[in-house]
Amino acid sequence: MIQSIDRAAKILGLLQGSRRLGISEMAAALDLPPSTVHGIVKSLQSHGFVAQQPSGNRYVLGPALLKLSSVYLDTLDVRARSMRWMHELSRRTGLASRLGVESFGEVIVIHHDRRPDGTEQMPETGVTIPSHVSAMGKVLLAYDAAHAADVLSRPLPSLTAETTTEPDLLREEFEQVRRDALGYENEEAVIGESSVAAPICAEDGEVIAAIAVVMPSNAWPPTAAVLDDLREAARNISRELGAPTWPPRPPAPGQD
Amino acid sequence: MIQSIDRAAKILGLLQGSRRLGISEMAAALDLPPSTVHGIVKSLQSHGFVAQQPSGNRYVLGPALLKLSSVYLDTLDVRARSMRWMHELSRRTGLASRLGVESFGEVIVIHHDRRPDGTEQMPETGVTIPSHVSAMGKVLLAYDAAHAADVLSRPLPSLTAETTTEPDLLREEFEQVRRDALGYENEEAVIGESSVAAPICAEDGEVIAAIAVVMPSNAWPPTAAVLDDLREAARNISRELGAPTWPPRPPAPGQD
DNA sequence: AAGCCGATTCGACAATGTCGAATAGACACT
DNA sequence: AGTGTCTATTCGACATTGTCGAATCGGCTT
Incomplete structure (x- = not known):
């Protein structure tokens, strides 16, 4: 160093x-x-x-930094492949969609497609969210035992009244994620905002990113149609990346 | 160092x-x-x-880098103030709008509001464009003699058949910019794409950024309505930043 | 299996960055 | 306006630190 x-x-x-x-x-x-x-x-x-x-x-x-980050984004294959499906997802659901990857124990948003309602919305690309309060984060941790162990080994900050800070509860959530291939978060990061996420797999079958739709909490829980659209998008992106299966085969059933 | x-x-x-x-x-x-x-x-x-x-x-x-750049963007006062006006500008004109600042002899896009037509569009925040092929770049150089001299002292790359690479021609364009408070670029950076830009002034009256609308070249030249909307946006943003006048008072009439 | 190419590790050297002191400059208070 | 304090900045000597070359390791090709 x-x-x-x-x-x-x-x-x-x-x-x-x-x-x-x-x-x-x-x-x-x-x-x-x-x-x-x-x-x-x-x-x-x-x-x-x-x-x-x-x-x-x-x-x-x-x-x-901005110029470099712009090139960083261009090097991400997932992102390039995802953009078109995310736009479709936002169009069909009427919700904003996000694409995120793991970075130093947090989720970093690498693409954001707004709600198609024409209102002014903050660009969210580059925003980071602690993994344990994010639907995308839960998905990414559920399929990555090493990172999960790392994140859970440190104290988990509480961002809202709904934030889960108990490692054991999160471990249970990870199991649910592996069962459904969907992760949830209901006002755990931002009050009034909830999200659902699905994993995206690469060529080797590893989960490398997560895609999410974000909705106002009064639209919670998401309808079956939204979940289907989300799954469909995740599956399509994974297929384009050459993933052998979707949903991903859960990793060896170790404890995270 | x-x-x-x-x-x-x-x-x-x-x-x-x-x-x-x-x-x-x-x-x-x-x-x-x-x-x-x-x-x-x-x-x-x-x-x-x-x-x-x-x-x-x-x-x-x-x-x-992405995380840092996201914080960088948040520190920019101009950007925060501009977003709402740019959204309005894009809505009224039906065109994508950009906000740019000077960085190391280039223009770097610090905010981008898409065309409101719902089509999929690449995010352009973070993209850099050589100043001399950009409407925003011409505006920024026209009001900054030091940078202009610096940029013109180096060979200017040609990106399309329309690119102006002759320093003297650019100097003339700068004078026109200072007269009209508008800078133009017609297929000089990308074939099929043209833009118009206006200066944005800060509290001390200095030009610190430029705002532009981008249009397909078949919509060239921009209508008077578009130019008015652009000027209006630039004026409103400058006023919010506390600029004493708009259009900006041209700097001492030295040669750039 | 052997050979090649590139990444990586290691240790000695001296070039380099670090530190403390001195200077310069901004700002507030008198 | 003058003075004091605070901060950024410059400078030079020292020894810590990064640098370099050689040796090792690992993967891929022939």
């Missing part, structure tokens, strides 16, 4: 958490001399990874 | 250009020993900035 790169990454992580920071604030947070932090920040700045606001001495994340 | 951070950034830049690279390919491109590159790549990997594909020994950009 190269020290200065590690520190640079930590600085970016810091700026991710609290939007605008001065050199000395970062130095205090990382317990480093300000001059060291300054050197790193200036290097990051010269490549556009951080920028300093016009208002002077505070730093924020920079535009180079 | 910290060496290892500089090298890390160059590696990310390399991966940005050619999606999948092995250690030795990067080493060759940067003229460094493979072991050095390996150390840097592994450090980047441990923070999620690069990932290696399941298929073995090739590296690609990683998901951490």
Whole structure:
């Protein structure tokens, strides 16, 4: 692990958490001399990874990150294959759909197709959601014992009154997910918002992503028609990716 | 400039250009020993900035970039303020709208509102376009002599038959932009696609972003109604940001 | 099975980043 | 306006740290 790169990454992580920071604030947070932090920040700045606001001495994340992330998205085969099916899914259900993958114990949304009702909606691509409060997260964990064990080994934050923070309850949910090939989440992340997710399999049969539809909680539970559309989309995407079966064959029945 | 951070950034830049690279390919491109590159790549990997594909020994950009970019977008005041007006603009004109800022001599799209016709459209947020082939780029350069001089000092790539690569012609276009507060681009970036852009001003009156509508070239030239809607959107956003005047007062009449 | 190519590991060296002190600059308070 | 404090920034000496070359490992092809 190269020290200065590690520190640079930590600085970016810091700026991710609290939007605008001065050199000395970062130095205090990382317990480093300000001059060291300054050197790193200036290097990051010269490549556009951080920028300093016009208002002077505070730093924020920079535009180079956006350009890189755009290329990152382009490299994702799942995403390219999914877009057309997700659009169809949103059109048929009238709901927003999301595609997510696992990243460092969270779910990161790699594509988002809005509700087709013409209202203004925030783009959600790039948003991360703790796995245990997300329907997609539950699906991804249910088919990945290693990540599941990792996530459940740490304390689980509670985001709403409905959040499940009990590892054993989540383990039961994972079993249900493996049975139905569907994961649910009812106001566990955001009040008033619920979602259902299904797994997406790659060529080797592994679950590599999850697709979800998001609905207002007053439309809960989802109708059979919505679930069918969701399953259909997941199956079609998986087939395009060359998956041998769908629903995925559950992994060896170990404990997660 | 910290060496290892500089090298890390160059590696990310390399991966940005050619999606999948092995250690030795990067080493060759940067003229460094493979072991050095390996150390840097592994450090980047441990923070999620690069990932290696399941298929073995090739590296690609990683998901951490997406998460960071999402926070970057959230820090942009212009973007938050623009979204609602852009949605209105797209609704009224029936065209896709874009918001862009300058970054390292290019325009980077920081928000994109699709055509409201329900068809499937690629998300364009994060896409970068060379300034001289973009209506937004021309607007941004017209009001920023320093950047303009910088961009024009380098050879300008030609993307289509319509691309203007002659610095003097572009300088004339900049003058027209400053007169009309509108910049044009007709099939200069992508064949079959044209756009018009208007400047957005911040509190201090500086042009900090550009807003554009994109249309199929057979809808060229844009109608007066479209231009009015565009101007209206730019004016409204600028006003929300606290700009003293719109259209912006052109800068001191130096040569760019 | 052998050979090749690339990724990866390891250890010694010195180049490099780090740190503390000194400087410069911004801002608030008197 | 002047003074004080806070912060960012610059600079140079030191030794820590990253770098490099050689050796090892692993996969794939012939």
